[in-house]
Amino acid sequence: MTRSLTLSAAAAFVLLALGALVLPDWAMFLFAMALAKGLVCLGIVGMMRGGLVSFGQGLYYCLGAYTATLVANTFGVSDIFLLTVLSTGVCLAVGLAFGPLLASYRGIFFAMLSLALSMVLYGSLSKMSFIGGTDGLNIAAPTFLGWAPEGRALQTALYLYVAVMVVIAGTLMRIYFDSEQGLIALAARDNELRVEYLGASVRNVNTYSYVFGAVLGGIGGTIAVLALGHVDPEFAFWTTSGEFVFVAILAGYLSVPSVFVAAIILEMVRSFSNLYFPNTWQLALGIFLLIVIVVLPDGLGSLVRRRKGDAT
Amino acid sequence: MTATVLDVRDVQKTFGAVTAAQDISVAVPEGAVYSLIGTNGAGKTTFVNMVTGYIKPDAGTINFGGRDIAGMAPRQITRMGIHRSFQIAQLCNELTVEENMLVAGAIHGNHRPSFLRNGHNAEARDRALATLERFNIAEHRNRLIPELSGGVKKLLDIAMAMAGKTSIMMLDEPTSGVAADEKFPIMDLVIGALRSEGVTVIFVEHDMDIVTRYSERVLAFYDGRIIADDTPDEVLSDADVRRYVTGAAA
Ligand SMILES: Nc1ncnc2c1ncn2[C@@H]1O[C@H](COP(=O)(O)OP(=O)(O)OP(=O)(O)O)[C@@H](O)[C@H]1O
Numbered sequence A: 001m002t003r004s005l006t007l008s009a010a011a012a013f014v015l016l017a018l019g020a021l022v023l024p025d026w027a028m029f030l031f032a033m034a035l036a037k038g039l040v041c042l043g044i045v046g047m048m049r050g051g052l053v054s055f056g057q058g059l060y061y062c063l064g065a066y067t068a069t070l071v072a073n074t075f076g077v078s079d080i081f082l083l084t085v086l087s088t089g090v091c092l093a094v095g096l097a098f099g100p101l102l103a104s105y106r107g108i109f110f111a112m113l114s115l116a117l118s119m120v121l122y123g124s125l126s127k128m129s130f131i132g133g134t135d136g137l138n139i140a141a142p143t144f145l146g147w148a149p150e151g152r153a154l155q156t157a158l159y160l161y162v163a164v165m166v167v168i169a170g171t172l173m174r175i176y177f178d179s180e181q182g183l184i185a186l187a188a189r190d191n192e193l194r195v196e197y198l199g200a201s202v203r204n205v206n207t208y209s210y211v212f213g214a215v216l217g218g219i220g221g222t223i224a225v226l227a228l229g230h231v232d233p234e235f236a237f238w239t240t241s242g243e244f245v246f247v248a249i250l251a252g253y254l255s256v257p258s259v260f261v262a263a264i265i266l267e268m269v270r271s272f273s274n275l276y277f278p279n280t281w282q283l284a285l286g287i288f289l290l291i292v293i294v295v296l297p298d299g300l301g302s303l304v305r306r307r308k309g310d311a312t
Numbered sequence B: 001m002t003a004t005v006l007d008v009r010d011v012q013k014t015f016g017a018v019t020a021a022q023d024i025s026v027a028v029p030e031g032a033v034y035s036l037i038g039t040n041g042a043g044k045t046t047f048v049n050m051v052t053g054y055i056k057p058d059a060g061t062i063n064f065g066g067r068d069i070a071g072m073a074p075r076q077i078t079r080m081g082i083h084r085s086f087q088i089a090q091l092c093n094e095l096t097v098e099e100n101m102l103v104a105g106a107i108h109g110n111h112r113p114s115f116l117r118n119g120h121n122a123e124a125r126d127r128a129l130a131t132l133e134r135f136n137i138a139e140h141r142n143r144l145i146p147e148l149s150g151g152v153k154k155l156l157d158i159a160m161a162m163a164g165k166t167s168i169m170m171l172d173e174p175t176s177g178v179a180a181d182e183k184f185p186i187m188d189l190v191i192g193a194l195r196s197e198g199v200t201v202i203f204v205e206h207d208m209d210i211v212t213r214y215s216e217r218v219l220a221f222y223d224g225r226i227i228a229d230d231t232p233d234e235v236l237s238d239a240d241v242r243r244y245v246t247g248a249a250a
């Protein structure tokens, strides 16, 4: 790990931690949700670097959330660390099962297949009345290694937890993006034939990024359900996945922090517009995305990081 | 007598009504430099594509390294030591020249590509630079591919193909798309580099001056068949070759 990356990670954590001191309750909740969803989006960004866009990350977001909820409600587990590990493990296993399958597809076929899988989960969960059907399930507030905070303390603890996860996941993904494998992924996005004729498997490259995306989706889903206290099949609905893609495109694939900035922007726009123009806010969001695509085709990240300057 | 490194036997390939390869048999000795000539559509690229796994022959065997590689995936064949360049250089346009080389180095390094080690690490960059210098294109290392001349693209394509342990190098028209005055310097560089490592070379070429100058042996293709397999002098004076390949004027 280079010095500049260590410094960036430390700075990111300090900045996020400061939020715990200054943010009002409502904003802390909004930021925690945005960061949790940002983790899911970071997974899509990882796939985008290899040339794939998953339109079904809601699958892992939902799977992580339901796993955490079912484990908590069935076995009385409330520890946030344990819940995160368990639900991420389930997402990892599912990702490993579907990854090699989906990795043979490209472009719209990959997007639609990933979407189809998430909609299968959505449909199944909606029909399973013994786990709440379309109403979903509630989950109790988490504990932190035996500590059971309430009120503002709980809000703060959850926020700091997601902040730590964001910094760890963000740092690891940056290391991956800059690694030899990350470079091969960029090459595969660009020219598959070349990569295959150099002796590397593009399918493997895509499988790796898909599995990382599954893990990140699981972590995001677990934290989101703990922050909300409730999960329902909408977590896997296509509009949820669509928002993740929206954030990934807004952020672009160049910079990791921009993914979380984009996620926060989306969450803010949503809550403010919901308040002031409840019927037209999606329209506002769509226009905003259009402007970004036209002005910054490589996303917000291109403001801070150029492709050709990656070599630092 | 040197050992045969590539032994192609009775290979056939048709695309619908087109016969792209018919009874193709050839035994290439280790370290030799072969050229493939023939008019457009004669089956030269098809031959390269079958040996490198891009297309699977309908019948016949291709023996290399003690195995029949006919129908194996390009990736596997590459890993066994048959590398190739392309008629149209295959490069990553969004990456710089150096990064293209780094990709090749990362895939062909002594270790498996890592998820942790930086793709731009100092050792890899030194190696990439050394290769680029060897091919005389180091000055372009920070440029993106679309900014390069045809000759530089071709050289980079070949340099990348050579990153791994190479036993046979197949070059599909290494001088097409290259300015006339660059052709000989490029061939000098490439053939020199490959020869110095004892690599067996098979290149497709339309320019008979280059064929005579660089190859020891020529395979003349016509209509999916090999109509001559001999030294350049013999092949170029062959009546059929004059009629079907080089043109009556030759
Ligand atoms: N993938 C394919 N599908 C259908 N037909 C093909 C395919 N590849 C080659 N052919 C046909 O096979 C014949 C031989 O083509 P090939 O590309 O091997 O010729 P070539 O000798 O390399 O010619 P050139 O000098 O133009 O590169 C041609 O008639 C071509 O149209």
Ligand SMILES: [Mg+2]
Pocket: B044, B045, B046, B087, B172
């Ligand atoms: Mg050809």
